Amino acid sequence: MQKSLFKFIWQYSSRYQFVILLVTIASYPVSYILLDLPKHITNGAIQGSGFPVQFLGFEFSQLQYLLFLSLSFLFLVVVSNGFKLFLNVYKGRLGERMLRRLRFELYQRILRFKLPHFRKVSSAQLIPMITAEVEDVGGYIGESIALPAYQGGMLLVQIGFIFMQNVYLGLAAISLYPVQGYIIPKLQKKVIRLSRERVKNVRVIAEKLGETVAGINEIHANDTSAYHSADLSERLYRNFKIRFDIYNRKFLIKFLNNFMNQLTPFFFYLIGGYLVIEGDLSIGALLAVIAAYKDLAGPWKELLAFYQRTADVTVKYQTVIENFDHKEIYPTTHLVSDEVTKLHGPLKLEGVTAQNYSSNRSSPALTLTQQTGSSLAINGSDGNGRGELMQTIAGLLPPVSGHVALGDNDLGMQNEATLGRQIAYVGRSPHIWTGTMRDNIYYSLRHRPQTDPKEGMETDNGERITPDHLRRRTHEAAMTANPNYSIYAGWDELQAAGVNTAQQLEDKAVDLCHLTGLGNDLYRMGLRSTLSAGEHHHVREKVLEARRIFAQRVREDPKLSNRLELWQMDSYNSSATVIENLFFANPRRGELNLSQLVRSRRVAAFLKAYDFYDQLISMGYQTVEMMLDLFGDVSTGSPLFATYSFISQEDLPYFQRLVRLCGSNMKNRSPNDEEKARLMEIALRIIPTKHRLGIVTPQIKEKLLEMRVAFLEREGVGSERFEFFDQTRYMDNMSVQDNIVFGKARLDRKDAEERIETRLRDIIMELDMTRALETAGLDFHVGSSGAQLNLRQKQLVALVTALLRQNTMIVIDDILSGTDTAAKERRQQLRAYVKQSILVVGTTNPEIAAEFDESWQLEANTIHQLATGSGNSQEEAPT
Amino acid sequence: MSIDAELEALRQVPLFSVLDDRKLRLLAFISERSLYLAGEPLCEQGEDGSEAYIVLSGEIAVEVNHVTVAHMGPGSVLGEIAVLCDVPRTATLLASDDAEVLRISKDNLLELLEEFPQIAVAMTKELAARLEATSRELAQARKSLQNEGQPE
Structure with missing residues (x-):
C-alpha cells in the first residue's frame, strides 16, 4: 500500500490529473476575455465613435456591433460556465473513484489480516477509518494537482508582471514570502501533530462508545454509568482542547498571512513613492504594480489554504494507512486466487504446536495420522488451548511449529480457495449473519458467483438490473480496481453441496436440519414466518385448506371451540384489541402503526362520521383515570406497574397532568389534539377479556361491528392500505399460524395456546405440510446477527452450514456436547453422515471423546492418546 | 363480567376482608380471569405451583391421592x-362444574404483599387462624384416637 498520499494519487490518477490541468489552462483565456469584454462593450460599442467598424473582415454599425459583442459575451458566459461544470463533475468523479478504490483496498486488507491480529484491533476503531476518516481524501484528490499548478501559475505571471515594471518593486512584492515560508510550516507542523492526536482521540471515543453498547448489561448491573460518563467526558474534553489548539494555530497562520499581505504595500508606497519622486518610475507604472499586487493576494491565499488542506488530508491518510500496513497479513493472492488444490486424506500432524492465547505458551506437540472416514476427538480445557489447536488443525491459524497436512499438501501453503472450500470449521460461538436461515445455511457455498445477475431483478434500492446497469457497474469496477462480482448474482455453488438443482439443495438443507436436531425449530420458524405470494404459492394454498379443516375441528370439538375466538365479520372478538375489531384488517405496510393511525386525518374523519371519535377519546380517558386510580398507591418502580398498567413509566407524569387539568370526566377542559391521539391510542389497545375494565360495553361492541362494515365499504376490499380479514383468502401480513387458526386464543382459558398448537400440528401432519413449512422456515429472518436465535440454534445452524458442503475434513469444536442419549445418538448420526471425510471433534468431556475412533487428552504440558471403544490404544507422550 | 363484578366476589373473601375496594380492584386487575369447564383441572398434585386461585363462581373439587376431600365454592382461596412456601401442590384441583376463577401469579402476589404490608398482615392472621383450627382439630383427633386405644 502506498505510504504517501501523493504517490497514491500519482499512481492511480496521473492521466486524469493531466486532463484536469489541461482543461483548467484551456479555460483561462476564456475567463480572461470574459473579464475584458465588458470594457469593450462600454468603451467601444456604447460610448465609441467612428462607426461602422471593421471586425474580422465584417462591417458593423453601432447597434450591430453592440449586438455582436453582447452575444459574444453571452456565448462566453455559457462556455466559461460549461468549463467550470465539466471540471467540477470531472474532479468529483475522479475523487469518488479514488475514494472507492481506497476504501475497497482497506476493506480487502481487513480480510487479509491474519486471525491473531484481530485480538489487537477493534471494529469500533476500524469502522470510522474506512467510513469517515478517508472521506475528505476523496474531495481533495480532484484538486490535488490542478489547483497548485493553476494558482501557482497565476502567481508567477503576476509576479513576473511586477518584475517587468520594476525589479525593486518586484523584490518588495516577494520580500515577505521567505518569512512566511519559514514561519507558516513551523506553525503548520504543530497543527499536523495536533490533527494526528485528534484522529487518535476520536478513535478512542469510537471504541468507548462501542464498548458502552456492548457492555450495557454490565454497566447497569454495576451502576457504573457515572464511571463511564466521566471517562467519555474526559475524552471529549481532550478533543475540545486539541481542536481549540488547532483553531488557534490555523487562524494565527491566517492572521500572519493577512498581516504580511497588507504589510507589503507599505514597501510599495515607500520605495515606489521614492522612485516616482526621484523620477525613476512613472506614477502610472506604480499604480499598475499596486493593482497587480492586489491580484497577487487571491492566488496566494488559495495556495495557502491548499497547503493547509494538504497537510490535513495527508495526516488523515497516513494515520489510516499505518493501521492497515503491517506484517500480519496474507498476500493478496491468498484471498483472490480461485485455484483449488484438491485435498485428500489422511490428515497428518507432525509435531504441531498451537499458540495458546490464555497462557501465552504453545500447546504440547502433537503427531498423528488420521485416515479418511475415521474420527478423531481431542479432549481438553479451553485454558489448555484446545480451541486454538482445533483452529490450527482447520488451517485457520498457522502452527507455532510443525506441519498440518492433508495428504501431501501442507495447509500452511494453501490459499483460501483451497482451505475454505474443503475444510469446514464450526466453533462454539459461531457468528450468524443478518438475513434468513437460508442465507446462513447456504453460506458455505458462496465462494464465487455461479450465474450472472438476472436481468429485470430489483436491487435493494429499487433499481432494475438492465444491460446498461451491468455495463456501467463493470466499467466503474475496472476504474477502481474493485472486483466485478455482483451481489445480485447467483452465488450458491450447487456442485459443492453435491446436488444438481436448487430444489435438491433445499431438500438437503432441511434434511440436515433434521439430522442435527434443528428440524423442530425450523418447523416453528415456518409457522411464524409470513409467506410471499410468489415463492410459496403452493404452501399458501395448503394453508387455506388447513384453515378450513381447523375451522371444522373447532365446530366439532367443544374443547377447542371454547378456547379460541375465530375472526367472524358479524361478531366481536373479545380476545382481540378494539382496533383489530374496528378495522377487521391489518395495515398492509409496517409503517402504518397505531401511533400513526390515531393521528391520521382520514381515520379521524371516519370516526367522526360515525359519531365515535369523542366516544373513543372518552373511553381512553376513562381507562387512564382507572389506571391512575388503581395504581395510585403502587410505587412507580414496581414491576406491577410496568406490566399491567397501560401507561408506561415515562408517560405517567403526562397522563397525571392531563387528568389533573381536564378533571373528572373531562369537565374542566377537553384535551387538545395531541392528547386526544394519545387517549385514542390507549382506547384502541383495550382487549376486553384481558383488561375487564367494563369500558367496552355491549353497545360499544355493536357500534364497532356496525362501523367495521362501513369501514370495509369505505376502503374497499382491494384497499392498498389495509388487508381485510377474509375467511377465503390468504392473509399476506399474518404468520402461517395465524393464517391457519384465523382467530385469537382466548385469554381466559389458560391452556388455550398449547391446545391450539397441538391441534395445528395434527392438521399439518394430516395435510402432509410439515416439510413445506420447514422449507418455508428457511426464509425465516434470524434478526440482526441472529438475535432471534438462542446459542443452541446458532451452533446448529453453523453445523448445518458446514455439513451442507462436501468437505475433506470437518472440524467441530465443543458443540453437540449433550450427555443424554438423544445427544449421543445425534453424534452417532453425524459420524455416519460424514463417513466420506475426516471428522475432528474438540470436547471438554472425556466420555464424549471416547465415542470417537481415536481420542487424545490435551493437558497443559502433555498430550496423550486415550483408550477408546475401538480398542487401538497406545500410550504416547511426546513433548 | 368486569372488574366491578369481581370486586363484589372478592369482598366476600375473608382473607381479603381488611382490604379496601381500591386494593381489591388492583388485585383483580393484575389477576387473570379464567373459565374452567366441568372436569377440567386447575392444577395437579405434585407439580410446582406458580399461582393461587380465587373462586368467583361454580365449585372446585379438592382431591388428594385421587380422593375428593372437599368442595370449595365462591369466595374460597x-x-x-x-x-x-415453595412446596409442590398438595392436592389436585378440578372444576366440578363450570367455574370462573381468578388466577394470581406467585410473582404478582409476592409483589403485592411487598407493596401493601397490610395484606401480608391480614394473610398472616388468616393463616394463623387456619393453623390454630387445624392444630385444635389435630389435638381433638389425637385425643379421640387415644380414647379409642385405651381399654375401657
Whole structure:
C-alpha cells in the first residue's frame, strides 16, 4: 500500500490529473476575455465613435456591433460556465473513484489480516477509518494537482508582471514570502501533530462508545454509568482542547498571512513613492504594480489554504494507512486466487504446536495420522488451548511449529480457495449473519458467483438490473480496481453441496436440519414466518385448506371451540384489541402503526362520521383515570406497574397532568389534539377479556361491528392500505399460524395456546405440510446477527452450514456436547453422515471423546492418546 | 363480567376482608380471569405451583391421592400454600362444574404483599387462624384416637 498520499494519487490518477490541468489552462483565456469584454462593450460599442467598424473582415454599425459583442459575451458566459461544470463533475468523479478504490483496498486488507491480529484491533476503531476518516481524501484528490499548478501559475505571471515594471518593486512584492515560508510550516507542523492526536482521540471515543453498547448489561448491573460518563467526558474534553489548539494555530497562520499581505504595500508606497519622486518610475507604472499586487493576494491565499488542506488530508491518510500496513497479513493472492488444490486424506500432524492465547505458551506437540472416514476427538480445557489447536488443525491459524497436512499438501501453503472450500470449521460461538436461515445455511457455498445477475431483478434500492446497469457497474469496477462480482448474482455453488438443482439443495438443507436436531425449530420458524405470494404459492394454498379443516375441528370439538375466538365479520372478538375489531384488517405496510393511525386525518374523519371519535377519546380517558386510580398507591418502580398498567413509566407524569387539568370526566377542559391521539391510542389497545375494565360495553361492541362494515365499504376490499380479514383468502401480513387458526386464543382459558398448537400440528401432519413449512422456515429472518436465535440454534445452524458442503475434513469444536442419549445418538448420526471425510471433534468431556475412533487428552504440558471403544490404544507422550 | 363484578366476589373473601375496594380492584386487575369447564383441572398434585386461585363462581373439587376431600365454592382461596412456601401442590384441583376463577401469579402476589404490608398482615392472621383450627382439630383427633386405644 502506498505510504504517501501523493504517490497514491500519482499512481492511480496521473492521466486524469493531466486532463484536469489541461482543461483548467484551456479555460483561462476564456475567463480572461470574459473579464475584458465588458470594457469593450462600454468603451467601444456604447460610448465609441467612428462607426461602422471593421471586425474580422465584417462591417458593423453601432447597434450591430453592440449586438455582436453582447452575444459574444453571452456565448462566453455559457462556455466559461460549461468549463467550470465539466471540471467540477470531472474532479468529483475522479475523487469518488479514488475514494472507492481506497476504501475497497482497506476493506480487502481487513480480510487479509491474519486471525491473531484481530485480538489487537477493534471494529469500533476500524469502522470510522474506512467510513469517515478517508472521506475528505476523496474531495481533495480532484484538486490535488490542478489547483497548485493553476494558482501557482497565476502567481508567477503576476509576479513576473511586477518584475517587468520594476525589479525593486518586484523584490518588495516577494520580500515577505521567505518569512512566511519559514514561519507558516513551523506553525503548520504543530497543527499536523495536533490533527494526528485528534484522529487518535476520536478513535478512542469510537471504541468507548462501542464498548458502552456492548457492555450495557454490565454497566447497569454495576451502576457504573457515572464511571463511564466521566471517562467519555474526559475524552471529549481532550478533543475540545486539541481542536481549540488547532483553531488557534490555523487562524494565527491566517492572521500572519493577512498581516504580511497588507504589510507589503507599505514597501510599495515607500520605495515606489521614492522612485516616482526621484523620477525613476512613472506614477502610472506604480499604480499598475499596486493593482497587480492586489491580484497577487487571491492566488496566494488559495495556495495557502491548499497547503493547509494538504497537510490535513495527508495526516488523515497516513494515520489510516499505518493501521492497515503491517506484517500480519496474507498476500493478496491468498484471498483472490480461485485455484483449488484438491485435498485428500489422511490428515497428518507432525509435531504441531498451537499458540495458546490464555497462557501465552504453545500447546504440547502433537503427531498423528488420521485416515479418511475415521474420527478423531481431542479432549481438553479451553485454558489448555484446545480451541486454538482445533483452529490450527482447520488451517485457520498457522502452527507455532510443525506441519498440518492433508495428504501431501501442507495447509500452511494453501490459499483460501483451497482451505475454505474443503475444510469446514464450526466453533462454539459461531457468528450468524443478518438475513434468513437460508442465507446462513447456504453460506458455505458462496465462494464465487455461479450465474450472472438476472436481468429485470430489483436491487435493494429499487433499481432494475438492465444491460446498461451491468455495463456501467463493470466499467466503474475496472476504474477502481474493485472486483466485478455482483451481489445480485447467483452465488450458491450447487456442485459443492453435491446436488444438481436448487430444489435438491433445499431438500438437503432441511434434511440436515433434521439430522442435527434443528428440524423442530425450523418447523416453528415456518409457522411464524409470513409467506410471499410468489415463492410459496403452493404452501399458501395448503394453508387455506388447513384453515378450513381447523375451522371444522373447532365446530366439532367443544374443547377447542371454547378456547379460541375465530375472526367472524358479524361478531366481536373479545380476545382481540378494539382496533383489530374496528378495522377487521391489518395495515398492509409496517409503517402504518397505531401511533400513526390515531393521528391520521382520514381515520379521524371516519370516526367522526360515525359519531365515535369523542366516544373513543372518552373511553381512553376513562381507562387512564382507572389506571391512575388503581395504581395510585403502587410505587412507580414496581414491576406491577410496568406490566399491567397501560401507561408506561415515562408517560405517567403526562397522563397525571392531563387528568389533573381536564378533571373528572373531562369537565374542566377537553384535551387538545395531541392528547386526544394519545387517549385514542390507549382506547384502541383495550382487549376486553384481558383488561375487564367494563369500558367496552355491549353497545360499544355493536357500534364497532356496525362501523367495521362501513369501514370495509369505505376502503374497499382491494384497499392498498389495509388487508381485510377474509375467511377465503390468504392473509399476506399474518404468520402461517395465524393464517391457519384465523382467530385469537382466548385469554381466559389458560391452556388455550398449547391446545391450539397441538391441534395445528395434527392438521399439518394430516395435510402432509410439515416439510413445506420447514422449507418455508428457511426464509425465516434470524434478526440482526441472529438475535432471534438462542446459542443452541446458532451452533446448529453453523453445523448445518458446514455439513451442507462436501468437505475433506470437518472440524467441530465443543458443540453437540449433550450427555443424554438423544445427544449421543445425534453424534452417532453425524459420524455416519460424514463417513466420506475426516471428522475432528474438540470436547471438554472425556466420555464424549471416547465415542470417537481415536481420542487424545490435551493437558497443559502433555498430550496423550486415550483408550477408546475401538480398542487401538497406545500410550504416547511426546513433548 | 368486569372488574366491578369481581370486586363484589372478592369482598366476600375473608382473607381479603381488611382490604379496601381500591386494593381489591388492583388485585383483580393484575389477576387473570379464567373459565374452567366441568372436569377440567386447575392444577395437579405434585407439580410446582406458580399461582393461587380465587373462586368467583361454580365449585372446585379438592382431591388428594385421587380422593375428593372437599368442595370449595365462591369466595374460597386455593393453592396459596404452594405459592407461599415453595412446596409442590398438595392436592389436585378440578372444576366440578363450570367455574370462573381468578388466577394470581406467585410473582404478582409476592409483589403485592411487598407493596401493601397490610395484606401480608391480614394473610398472616388468616393463616394463623387456619393453623390454630387445624392444630385444635389435630389435638381433638389425637385425643379421640387415644380414647379409642385405651381399654375401657
